[in-house]
Amino acid sequence: MLIDWFTVGAQAINFLVLVWLLKRFLYQPILDAIDERERRIAAELADAAAKQAAAQTERASFEQKNQAFDEQRAALLAQAVGEVQAERRRLLNDARQAADALAAQRAESLRSEANQLNAAIALRTQEEVFAIARKTLTDLAGVDLEERMVQAFTRRLSALDDAAHTTFAHALATASTPACVRSAFDLPAAQRTAIQQTIDTTFGMAIPLRFETAPDLVSGIELTGDGQKLAWDIADYLASLERSVEALLTAKSLPK
Amino acid sequence: MHLSPDEIIFWQLGFIKLNGTSVFTWALMLLLVVGAKLITRHLSTGLTRTRWQNLLEIIVTGIEQQIAEVGLSQPRTYLGFLGTLFLFLAAAALATIIPGYEPPTGSLSTTTALALCVLVAVPAFGIADQGLPGYLKSYLEPTVLMLPFNIISEVSRTLALAVRLFGNMMSGAMIIAILLTITPFLFPILMTALGLLTGMVQAYIFSILAAVYIAAATRTGTPGATLNA
Numbered sequence: 001m002l003i004d005w006f007t008v009g010a011q012a013i014n015f016l017v018l019v020w021l022l023k024r025f026l027y028q029p030i031l032d033a034i035d036e037r038e039r040r041i042a043a044e045l046a047d048a049a050a051k052q053a054a055a056q057t058e059r060a061s062f063e064q065k066n067q068a069f070d071e072q073r074a075a076l077l078a079q080a081v082g083e084v085q086a087e088r089r090r091l092l093n094d095a096r097q098a099a100d101a102l103a104a105q106r107a108e109s110l111r112s113e114a115n116q117l118n119a120a121i122a123l124r125t126q127e128e129v130f131a132i133a134r135k136t137l138t139d140l141a142g143v144d145l146e147e148r149m150v151q152a153f154t155r156r157l158s159a160l161d162d163a164a165h166t167t168f169a170h171a172l173a174t175a176s177t178p179a180c181v182r183s184a185f186d187l188p189a190a191q192r193t194a195i196q197q198t199i200d201t202t203f204g205m206a207i208p209l210r211f212e213t214a215p216d217l218v219s220g221i222e223l224t225g226d227g228q229k230l231a232w233d234i235a236d237y238l239a240s241l242e243r244s245v246e247a248l249l250t251a252k253s254l255p256k
Numbered sequence: 257m258h259l260s261p262d263e264i265i266f267w268q269l270g271f272i273k274l275n276g277t278s279v280f281t282w283a284l285m286l287l288l289v290v291g292a293k294l295i296t297r298h299l300s301t302g303l304t305r306t307r308w309q310n311l312l313e314i315i316v317t318g319i320e321q322q323i324a325e326v327g328l329s330q331p332r333t334y335l336g337f338l339g340t341l342f343l344f345l346a347a348a349a350l351a352t353i354i355p356g357y358e359p360p361t362g363s364l365s366t367t368t369a370l371a372l373c374v375l376v377a378v379p380a381f382g383i384a385d386q387g388l389p390g391y392l393k394s395y396l397e398p399t400v401l402m403l404p405f406n407i408i409s410e411v412s413r414t415l416a417l418a419v420r421l422f423g424n425m426m427s428g429a430m431i432i433a434i435l436l437t438i439t440p441f442l443f444p445i446l447m448t449a450l451g452l453l454t455g456m457v458q459a460y461i462f463s464i465l466a467a468v469y470i471a472a473a474t475r476t477g478t479p480g481a482t483l484n485a
Contacts, residue, residue, distance in 0.1 A: 002259070002260060002262075002364040002365075002422075003364050003365055003368055004262050004273075004275070004363075004365045005365075006271055006272060006273060007262055007273075007275060007277050007278065007363065007365035007366070007369075008365045008366075008368050008369045008372070009369070010278050010369075011277065011278070011281060011360070011363075011365055011366045011369035011370070012369040012370075012372060012373055014278070014281050014282070014285065014369075015340070015341075015344065015369060015370060015373055016373070017285070018285050018288065018289070018340055018344060019336050019337055019340040020336075021285070021288075021289045022288065022289065022292060022336070022339070022340045022343065023336040023340075025289055025292040025293045025296060026288075026292035026296065026312065026316070027316060027335050027336060027339060029296040029299055030296060030299070030309075030312050030313055030316045031316065031332065031335075032299075033296075033299040033300070033301050033309070033313070034313060034316075034317065036301040037301050037302070037303070040301060040302070041303075
């Protein structure tokens with residue numbers, strides 16, 4: 001008999017025991033180890049994926065910040081350029097205005113210098129004219145300049161037109177203070193008397209007079225009373241001389 | 257000259273006896289369990305591990321993969337039974353290179369015991385998976401008329417399992433024993449190598465057939481099975 005039934009039973013039990021033992025000592029530990037490793041690998045992969053995602057996010061945010069920074073920089077640069085250009089325009093404007101002001105000042109100073117020069121020339125011319133006239137009159141006619149001026153003044157006084165005459169007469173009659181006769185030089189007593197007589201004769205009444213000397217007077221003699229004024233002077237001559245000198249200067253400076 | 261290790265009797269008390277089959281089986285069990293225990297004592301769960309652990313992992317995952325390929329969707333449920341079946345048969349075949357050893361699978365008692373285990377395990381797994389009514393119903397498929405044939409097939413395939421394994425293992429051992437007496441030295445070595453191959457093939461066939469039977473019992477394609485799955 002090939003089959004021994006006791007052995008069959010024993011082998012079946014042996015086999016079942018072996019199944020239990022191998023389950024206990026082989027399959028379970030090995031499978032647990034594999035599962036544990038797979039879990040760990042999966043965890044590591046998930047961790048890596050999370051890190052990668054985080055890195056991606058960070059990179060995106062960094063790029064965004066970078067872009068924002070670039071844009072901000074470009075905006076600041078554009079603003080700075082704009083400000084610089086505005087400042088440049090302003091400075092140029094200021095410089096131009098300053099230059100204009102300097103030019104105007106210079107022109108003004110030139111003008112005032114010219115005016116002063118003109119005044120000096122006028123004064124000098126007057127003095128020269130007086131000196132020349134005085135010397136000429138003395139040499140040629142034996143006549144005193146001052147005397148001739150008084151004569152001219154009295155002549156003008158006599159030749160007053162009616163309207164002026166009336167106005168002046170009224171002014172002199174109602175004046176509370178004596179009328180004032182001013183001259184560039186001291187009038188001698190004879191000439192003072194002549195003026196007094198001429199005035200009295202002209203206006204037909206005795207008019208009180210006060211004589212004053214004013215060296216800066218351009219004209220020769222003037223009579224003032226209560227707002228009215230009558231004068232003989234050489235201002236007209238001087239003005240015409242000035243005009244001719246100016247015309248000469250202009251003609252000289254033009255060709256330059 | 258023994259036909260089967262059953263004939264080597266070490267101790268006997270009436271019906272109870274201690275024969276070569278049991279002793280060699282215990283030796284194999286001891287080898288397998290101690291080996292497994294020694295290797296799995298310090299298992300690494302990290303990326304680096306010992307060669308022995310690698311070997312065991314390859315074996316275990318290989319068996320698991322084979323079971324899954326047969327069509328069992330939860331291979332770990334059946335790994336204990338089918339894996340032990342394969343490992344025991346393979347170890348019994350591989351140990352034939354040890355002089356003086358006789359494979360316990362060369363005994364019809366052992367193969368019968370294993371075939372009976374499969375005979376019990378198939379309906380056990382089938383009932384655990386589909387429930388008793390569902391499993392019993394599978395005997396009536398496709399018609400009630402097929403019931404006797406299904407039962408006959410159940411018994412006959414168990415018989416076939418037992419005899420196929422016994423015949424192959426016994427003949428291999430017998431051929432080596434006979435050739436040792438006729439042409440010593442070289443030829444028996446060749447036959448031993450061939451025996452190793454046939455032993456491994458038989459271990460594989462036995463395990464795969466058991467897996468196929470279990471797969472057929474657990475998911476026979478009946479509507480009930482699909483519903484209960």
